[in-house]
Amino acid sequence: MLHLIVGEVLEAQGKADRFVLTQRFREQQVVIDVDNALSAIERTKERIAAAVESLRLAKTLEEGERFRFSLGATSVLFVNLRERNSVDSEGQVIRAKADYQKALALYQWSIGAWGKSMPSSIPVMYRSRD
DSSP: OHHHHHHHHHHHHHHHHHHHHHHHHHHHHHHHHHHHHHHHHHHHHHHHHHHHHHHHHHHHHHHHHHHHHHTTSSOHHHHHHHHHHHHHHHHHHHHHHHHHHHHHHHHHHHTTOTTSOOOSSOOOOOOOOO
């Protein structure tokens, strides 16, 4: 009879230990998920800044090539190549911004705010068109 009670106590203690360890593991997973999401947000912010700068430079080169074309110093082919570079740079900006939104969604999910309803109205500030 004593062995039966001791066995049940040991089994209960084992289950309790397993639950404690599982809870610690889950808590560590949440911390890691939040850290990863914050890191992704920072990386995408940097990518957006780099893509915007790349676009600015591509547009500058495109304008310069158009000017050179107007002077007869280059061909339509080079103007077209500069235009393609500008379009590619715009695509990079769009992809970086989309990745930023994905990172924000991952962060909301990792902190448990994913399932919470968003406000039905979002305040908007309008500027006058002067």
